[in-house]
Amino acid sequence: MGRDPNPERPATCAQWEAVFGSPPPPYLSVPFMHKAISYEAQCKARGGLPAAARRALNGALKGQKRPGQPQEILSPGAHLVREWNGRTYQVRVVEGGFEMDGRAWRSLSAIAKHITGTDWSGPRFFGLTSRAGRP
Structure with a gap:
């Protein structure tokens, strides 16, 4: 059997599991995992996104419009x-x-x-x- 193409992977996966509480998805790259782990540490240290930004992102995921966002309605005859x-x-x-x-x-x-x-x-x-x- 060949060597692991990235010897950092097992340690990075263990670090991911310690930070996020579950193993990483199997095909994430080591550089991506490093960035996600660093971002999570930054969020914990500085509080993450402001509440308004979190609400806007959650609303976007649910298909809701932002307050003040124009709503285009095309009526028959337009x-x-x-x-x-x-x-x-x-x-x-x-x-x-x-x-x-x-x-x-x-x-x-x-x-x-x-x-x-x-x-x-x-x-x-x-x-x-x-x-x-x-x-």
């Missing part, structure tokens, strides 16, 4: 216009999706991909500042 490569595209919001050039679309991202040929965030492509779900 029109979106975007110029791309010299052509103007007009999209109408309809019940359950969007319409462009007489064709129905389920998402703005699908329309943006059709127009550009590459993956785009549809709301970003059409200049909406926050994520807009399907109507």
Whole structure:
């Protein structure tokens, strides 16, 4: 059998377990574990993130908007216009999706991909500042 490619790994895994209370996921690199262990020590010494930042991150994980963040709601009948490569595209919001050039679309991202040929965030492509779900 060959030697361990990183002789620091067993000691680093033991240190991880002492800090976090469980073994590390099997494929974490030693440099990453060192950074995570150092960050945890810094959080313990200095208190970690402020409460407002923790709340905002937890809210983002749950899909909640931040206070004061604009909420984009696209109502049926709304029109979106975007110029791309010299052509103007007009999209109408309809019940359950969007319409462009007489064709129905389920998402703005699908329309943006059709127009550009590459993956785009549809709301970003059409200049909406926050994520807009399907109507």
